[in-house]
Amino acid sequence: MISENNIELSRKFILNHYSDKIDTVIVLGTGLSKVADIINFGSQIPYSEIPNFKFSTAPSHKGKLLLGKLQNQNIAIMQGRLHLYEGYTAQEVVYPLFVLNKLGAKKLIITNAAGSLSSDLRTGNLALISDHINLTGRNPLIGKNNENFGPRFPSMNDAYHKNFIAKAKNISSNNNLNIGRGIYAGLLGPNLETEAECKMLKTMGADLVGMSTVLEVISANYLGMKVLGVSAITNMSNLFHEQAHDQKEIEKAALKSEKKLVILIKNFLKEH
Secondary structure, three states, rough: OOOOHHHHHHHHHOOOOOOOOOEEEEEEEEOOOHHHOOOOEEEEEEEEOOOOOHHHHHHHOOOEEEEEEEEOOOEEEEEEEOHHOOOOOOOHHHHHHHHHOOOOEEEEEEEEEEEOOOOOOOOOOEEEEEEEEEEEEOOOOOOOOOOOHHHHHHHOOOOOOOOHHHHHHHHHHHHOOOEEEEEEEOOOOOOOOHHHHHHHHHHHHHOOOOOOOHHHHHHHHHHOOEEEEEEEEEEOOOOOOOOOOOOOHHHHHHHHHHHHHHHHHHHHHHHO
């Protein structure tokens, strides 16, 4: 169970660096760190300096909490996230969200790098996440529930807020971003999926696959936060080819999506 005392220590430390109430959290996935350049920085804090935060070890995840202004909102950007495959527990992965929620955040824009299981979702493009399938075998809400955080059995009926998705689709149309939409399957990792696993995921109804996001979205809904999820499509899965992918290829493909992601986020925050 996540400790309220630990959260309070983290919250007070961050308040000493940035005292304004946070409106929106943006989590940046693999290869998307440069999106952080869109805010006017008020403070940059390495995770390693914040009490009770763990640090990022994944490639391209800088492990910094960036605080500042964008579209007249106070924004907290997680420049890099934590993953189960790094050896962290589900609660350690989502702990920063609990702290930022206590700092006022009620909205979450969560991004990731994802493989495509659909011929309609191509490398270099973005896809709005409409729903997810949690195949990590983990859940951050396991254990004794603290009603001060959220309910014992939180609903996931609107896990990715339908109104947010509609707004993002309109932004895509108005700016010729050609953003797709799909269901995201979250796996434990760190290995990429086999062809048989990709076939299974497709059969289950997934359009996108990756190693993050689902735990944060479960926690955000539990905490009463509304979520917009966006995947940068970095590779076509093994359903479409026999070529192996490596991390550098995935990061390079994510860079192609950054400009579209910046346009989407800036316009989205104008309306929210």
